[in-house]
Amino acid sequence: MDTASDGNTSGRPRRADAIFTATLELLADKGYEGLTMEAIALRSEVNKTTLYRWWKSKDEVLAAALTHSDLLTFSVPDTGSLRGDLVETSRSIHTLLTSSATAPIAAAVLAAAPHSPALAAIGRAFFADRAEREHPIFRRAIDRGELPEHTDPRLIMDMLAGAMWFRLFLRADAVHEDDLAAAVDLVLDGAAAR
Amino acid sequence: MDTASDGNTSGRPRRADAIFTATLELLADKGYEGLTMEAIALRSEVNKTTLYRWWKSKDEVLAAALTHSDLLTFSVPDTGSLRGDLVETSRSIHTLLTSSATAPIAAAVLAAAPHSPALAAIGRAFFADRAEREHPIFRRAIDRGELPEHTDPRLIMDMLAGAMWFRLFLRADAVHEDDLAAAVDLVLDGAAAR
Numbered sequence: 001m002d003t004a005s006d007g008n009t010s011g012r013p014r015r016a017d018a019i020f021t022a023t024l025e026l027l028a029d030k031g032y033e034g035l036t037m038e039a040i041a042l043r044s045e046v047n048k049t050t051l052y053r054w055w056k057s058k059d060e061v062l063a064a065a066l067t068h069s070d071l072l073t074f075s076v077p078d079t080g081s082l083r084g085d086l087v088e089t090s091r092s093i094h095t096l097l098t099s100s101a102t103a104p105i106a107a108a109v110l111a112a113a114p115h116s117p118a119l120a121a122i123g124r125a126f127f128a129d130r131a132e133r134e135h136p137i138f139r140r141a142i143d144r145g146e147l148p149e150h151t152d153p154r155l156i157m158d159m160l161a162g163a164m165w166f167r168l169f170l171r172a173d174a175v176h177e178d179d180l181a182a183a184v185d186l187v188l189d190g191a192a193a194r
Numbered sequence: 195m196d197t198a199s200d201g202n203t204s205g206r207p208r209r210a211d212a213i214f215t216a217t218l219e220l221l222a223d224k225g226y227e228g229l230t231m232e233a234i235a236l237r238s239e240v241n242k243t244t245l246y247r248w249w250k251s252k253d254e255v256l257a258a259a260l261t262h263s264d265l266l267t268f269s270v271p272d273t274g275s276l277r278g279d280l281v282e283t284s285r286s287i288h289t290l291l292t293s294s295a296t297a298p299i300a301a302a303v304l305a306a307a308p309h310s311p312a313l314a315a316i317g318r319a320f321f322a323d324r325a326e327r328e329h330p331i332f333r334r335a336i337d338r339g340e341l342p343e344h345t346d347p348r349l350i351m352d353m354l355a356g357a358m359w360f361r362l363f364l365r366a367d368a369v370h371e372d373d374l375a376a377a378v379d380l381v382l383d384g385a386a387a388r
Contacts, residue, residue, distance in 0.1 A: 082386075107308030113363050114301030120366035127365045148387045155357070155376060156385055162360030163352040169307050170359070171321045171352070172314035182349060190384030191350055192276075193342045 012068075013054050018044040020065035024072075027062065028104035032112035032119060035062065059118045066109075066126045071102060076133055082141035083184055089134065090160050090180040097168055098175075110169055131157065159187050206262075207248050212238040214263035217255050222298035226306035226313060229256065253312040260303075260320045265296060270327055276335035277378055283328065284354050284374040291362055292369075304363055325351065353381050 013019065022044035026035050035058050041048040055061045066072060074096070077088035096102045112119045131154060138153040163183055167173050207213065216238035220229050229252050235242040249255045260266060268290070271282035290296045306313045325348060332347040357377055361367050 110308050110364070111305045113366070114304050123364050124366045145387055147385060151385060152376075155373075155380055158357040158361050158365070159353045159377070159380065162356030162358070163349070164356070165364065166356030166359055167352050170304070170317050172307070172318045179349075182346075183353070186349055186353065186381065186384070188384050188386040190380070190382050191341060191345060192382040193339055 012064075013046070013050060015044060015046050016064075016068070017070060019046055019051070019061065020069035021071060023058075023061050023065040024069055024105050027108045031108055032116055037061070059122060062119075063122045063125055066122060067129050072096065072105070074133075076136060078136075078140070082137070082144070082146040083188060085137045085141070086156075086160065086184045086187070087181055089137065090164070090184060093161055093164055094175055094180060097164060107169070110165070156187055160184065206258075207240070207244060209238060209240050210258075210262070211264060213240055213245070213255065214259035215265060217252075217259040218263055218265055218299050221256065221302045225302055226310055231255070253316060256313075257316045257319055260316060261323050266290065266299070268327075270330060272330075272334070276331070276338070276340040277382060279331045279335070280350075280354065280378045280381070281375055283331065284358070284378060287355050287358055288369055288374060291358060301363070304359070350381055354378065 019040060023035065023040050026039050026043060030039070037048060037051055037058050040046075040058065040061060041051050051061070055064065074092045077085045079085050079088060097106050109119070109123065113123055134153065134157065138147065138151060138156075141147045142149055142151065160183055164175055167175055167179075213234060217229070217234050220233050220237060224233070231242060231245055231252055234240075234252065234255060235245050245255070249258065268286045271279045271286075273279050273282060291300050303313070303317065307317055328347065328351065332341065332345060332350075335341045336343055336345065354377055358369055361369055361373075
């Protein structure tokens with residue numbers, strides 16, 4: 001009997017958390033190129049055979065790790081207002097991009113993304129999954145009359161998340177607590193004079 | 195007499211354009227790690243001694259290339275309205291990030307940025323230079339009453355540029371002409387229902 005899937009009925013190996021953590025740590029340490037099924041198996045202390053039973057390639061493990069790892073988990077806020085929910089969501093993204101446990105993962109994804117079609121596909125799936133989870137924020141805001149019907153949440157999230165990635169990684173500037181609220185205000189109220 | 199600086203009074207070597215092009219092409223082809231003074235000299239057909247007379251390191255050449263190369267040059271629009279100017283500017287950024295001549299440079303900068311403090315400093319200087327050049331767009335908009343006094347142009351540009359980088363490189367999605375106008379509308383008018 002295989003220890004990793006023994007007694008498992010949840011559609012993932014029992015040591016999934018260890019596998020996901022190992023995968024993301026390896027990505028952060030060695031970059032996308034240095035990530036291999038061999039190294040994942042070694043670091044998570046799971047048989048390579050077991051690993052291959054669940055995922056056909058490192059890209060499949062990485063996609064699963066990015067989506068399901070506890071390390072990147074986030075709770076969808078429900079503060080009672082769209083503004084509050086977006087500030088909370090921005091704060092989660094900021095923590096993800098700057099905390100010592102997760103910033104190297106974000107940096108590694110960023111570094112690898114432009115050169116790897118496989119990682120591009122993973123990025124697409126990862127952010128689609130996030131968007132799916134964030135959907136209630138926008139659904140509730142429309143119900144409360146804070147957003148017009150047919151608002152596209154993607155553009156709003158591209159702006160909030162994109163401005164943060166851009167400022168932190170490309171402009172190499174800091175993002176402060178005040179900046180998070182200012183960004184949400186801009187996206188909701190606009191910059192134009194009235 | 196050195197051919198590269200012969201007769202030059204402009205504060206840069208006579209073959210500066212060739213040097214800048216070679217530097218950016220090497221960055222795109224080989225990545226930041228593969229960029230060396232040796233390779234720049236070889237590719238631009240300039241003596242290494244000449245190169246070192248003008249710049250102390252590859253980081254200095256790269257910073258100069260990013261700021262002064264014809265390849266990355268852009269004209270600051272003056273369409274008569276802030277909305278028009280921002281759509282034009284977004285279009286320039288989109289071209290820069292997607293055209294075959296410049297997209298690999300942008301991707302290489304993106305790939306190297308999170309891991310290189312030197313490149314981070316270059317990024318900071320590059321985008322500060324762009325912001326400086328874009329300043330008239332915002333100055334004129336304030337004069338025309340389109341923006342309140344004391345508007346911070348950086349947040350607006352972080353959002354427009356950031357959303358585009360984010361969508362193209364991280365979400366691996368396309369940006370269409372309509373999306374450019376939609377982004378500018380969002381940043382100027384806000385998403386909130388009125």
